[in-house]
Amino acid sequence: MKINRDMVTRAGLKLLNEIGLEQLTLRRLGVELNVQAATIYWHFKSKEELLDEMATTVLTEGAANLLPRRKSSNWRVWASRYGEGLRRTLMAYRDGARMVSGTRLTTTDPLKTTETIGAQLAASGFSVRAAVVLLSTIYNYTLSFVMEEQAVFPTPGERSPFYSIEARNARLDPAIFPYHRQASSILFDRYDRRYKEGLELILKGMELKL
Structure with a gap:
């Protein structure tokens, strides 16, 4: 799936509501979006x-x-x-x-x-x-x-x-x-x-x- 910066941000906000700030990581976000962690890091370092x-x-x-x-x-x-x-x-x-x-x-x-x-x-x-x-x-x-x-x-x-x-x-x-x-x-x-x-x-x- 091709994702963009806004999609990652929206997924981050959704995940924030589900698991809280401490558990929110870029790797966890990659799992949520079903993409490799490297894809997330391309948008956010x-x-x-x-x-x-x-x-x-x-x-x-x-x-x-x-x-x-x-x-x-x-x-x-x-x-x-x-x-x-x-x-x-x-x-x-x-x-x-x-x-x-x-x-x-x-x-x-x-x-x-x-x-x-x-x-x-x-x-x-x-x-x-x-x-x-x-x-x-x-x-x-x-x-x-x-x-x-x-x-x-x-x-x-x-x-x-x-x-x-x-x-x-x-x-x-x-x-x-x-x-x-x-x-x-x-x-x-x-x-x-x-x-x-x-x-x-x-x-x-x-x-x-x-």
């Missing part, structure tokens, strides 16, 4: 190069998630949508945040969306530095948040046994760790709520700065 392409594809195709559904002049709407849309995009794939973290874009396509958001922030009175600080802070917060979230729930709705709240609390003496016992359900459950609370802290901080 390393796993890192493949991840760059996979991440770029995910961010490009998830770009629509980052923009408000309705036009708004309120910068908070744009900033909130950017964060929540990025989280949704990363959550669409198993280990999505870890896969994207540290990669380099192979095209400028994903930048078109942040260019639009940056222009809107500028129209709202933001300097370039203020806009960059805001968006990069939201990006870093979202990426690290989703990494932790996907460690607890490798697949949506399925909690890893390593993150059982009951088992965690059973190891914590209530006389010594009353705070940590109460924190367990906040740290390891209801991620939608906690993400929004953290994002709100960022937005309120920017409001004070402005």
Whole structure:
């Protein structure tokens, strides 16, 4: 079978959902596509190069998630949508945040969306530095948040046994760790709520700065 770079990338994303980032290798991908490993290496010299392409594809195709559904002049709407849309995009794939973290874009396509958001922030009175600080802070917060979230729930709705709240609390003496016992359900459950609370802290901080 003759394959191209896009086919390998799509197969990589499919395999990522099935076996996770650690098990994803170019040789395993060759088996998935029923081709020799050398064929995969002709398109991608390393796993890192493949991840760059996979991440770029995910961010490009998830770009629509980052923009408000309705036009708004309120910068908070744009900033909130950017964060929540990025989280949704990363959550669409198993280990999505870890896969994207540290990669380099192979095209400028994903930048078109942040260019639009940056222009809107500028129209709202933001300097370039203020806009960059805001968006990069939201990006870093979202990426690290989703990494932790996907460690607890490798697949949506399925909690890893390593993150059982009951088992965690059973190891914590209530006389010594009353705070940590109460924190367990906040740290390891209801991620939608906690993400929004953290994002709100960022937005309120920017409001004070402005």
